[in-house]
Amino acid sequence: MKIFSQKMQISAEVDELKAKQLSVGLVPTMGALHEGHLALVKKALNENDRVVVSIFVNPTQFDNKDDLKKYPRTLDDDVALLKTVSKDKILVYAPAVEDIYEGNTVSQSFDFDGLEFEMEGRFRNGHFDGVGTIVKRFFEIVKPHRAYFGEKDFQQLTIIKKLVEKHNIPLKIIGCPIHRETSGLAMSSRNIRLKPEYKKAAPFIYKTLKAAKEKFGTKSAIKVSRWVENEFAKHELLKLEYFIIADTKTLKTVTRKSNKKAYRAFIAVYADDIRLIDNIALN
Numbered sequence: 001m002k003i004f005s006q007k008m009q010i011s012a013e014v015d016e017l018k019a020k021q022l023s024v025g026l027v028p029t030m031g032a033l034h035e036g037h038l039a040l041v042k043k044a045l046n047e048n049d050r051v052v053v054s055i056f057v058n059p060t061q062f063d064n065k066d067d068l069k070k071y072p073r074t075l076d077d078d079v080a081l082l083k084t085v086s087k088d089k090i091l092v093y094a095p096a097v098e099d100i101y102e103g104n105t106v107s108q109s110f111d112f113d114g115l116e117f118e119m120e121g122r123f124r125n126g127h128f129d130g131v132g133t134i135v136k137r138f139f140e141i142v143k144p145h146r147a148y149f150g151e152k153d154f155q156q157l158t159i160i161k162k163l164v165e166k167h168n169i170p171l172k173i174i175g176c177p178i179h180r181e182t183s184g185l186a187m188s189s190r191n192i193r194l195k196p197e198y199k200k201a202a203p204f205i206y207k208t209l210k211a212a213k214e215k216f217g218t219k220s221a222i223k224v225s226r227w228v229e230n231e232f233a234k235h236e237l238l239k240l241e242y243f244i245i246a247d248t249k250t251l252k253t254v255t256r257k258s259n260k261k262a263y264r265a266f267i268a269v270y271a272d273d274i275r276l277i278d279n280i281a282l283n
Contacts, residue, residue, distance in 0.1 A: 001083055003092040007100070007141045010052065010093045014142055022049035026144035028135060031055040032072035032189035033081050036179030040148045041085055043176055052142050053082060055094040060107040061130030067275075072189055093142070100137055107133045112162045118251040119244055119266050120155050120277070131156055132163055139169050146172045150179070152186050154264060154279045155251060178278070180206065186278045198271040201237040205269050208232070209280040212243075212265050216282045221245040221254040232269070241268040241275070245282065
């Protein structure tokens with residue numbers, strides 16, 4: 001498996017592949033890989049001749065410096081896991097901060113037509129400028145034909161589609177279903193940091209989302225939201241940051257339902273100091 005740490009190297013390698021008429025997919029990650037990431041990689045391998053997996057903990061998308069410091073960095077384990085999928089069709093790009101930002105570790109400012117101010121944007125200052133900066137940078141360096149993102153970060157996926165549209169970037173963005181643990185907990189690199197009692201409690205998040213989906217069939221968005229807030233208010237370990245039912249296109253919070261629109265429920269919960277997000281399609 002080829003591992004690259006410099007953008008010039010990975011760009012040259014991809015140029016060679018394209019010269020041979022081979023298609024290239026990109027799976028951007030922050031490492032600490034799990035089965036959810038592998039599902040993205042496998043889909044990318046099914047649809048492309050080669051797949052670049054970037055492994056980079058991006059400092060500009062963390063509004064909490066402590067969270068950045070604690071974020072797991074497990075490159076050797078990540079490479080070993082990727083080898084179980086393919087040893088010759090995956091290229092790993094694991095750059096240093098300097099290679100990406102060239103001594104100027106700041107975000108660009110983006111206009112995502114208001115998508116960036118909803119949900120996560122309300123609670124994580126500057127987060128989507130950081131996401132936009134690093135994803136656009138990877139698109140420029142790798143120049144893939146397709147890029148793969150999980151629906152667990154549905155807002156991020158929507159924003160990246162908007163980034164590609166507004167900046168006329170010639171590639172296809174492909175969203176992939178949420179990968180879950182057997183308990184229903186959405187897979188996340190943060191899950192390995194959960195203390196046992198919180199790991200045991202965390203599946204309550206998805207259980208509540210499924211119940212909210214059922215209630216959404218007969219009750220208003222406001223009533224469903226109040227029910228979810230009450231359920232978490234009674235929970236001893238999990239602290240609800242937000243529960244929002246939103247239009248999947250605009251990500252704006254729903255007040256009145258329409259049969260012509262698609263809706264999704266989004267949630268962010270603290271399990272001790274670990275922040276977990278999840279979402280579910282409602283119709």
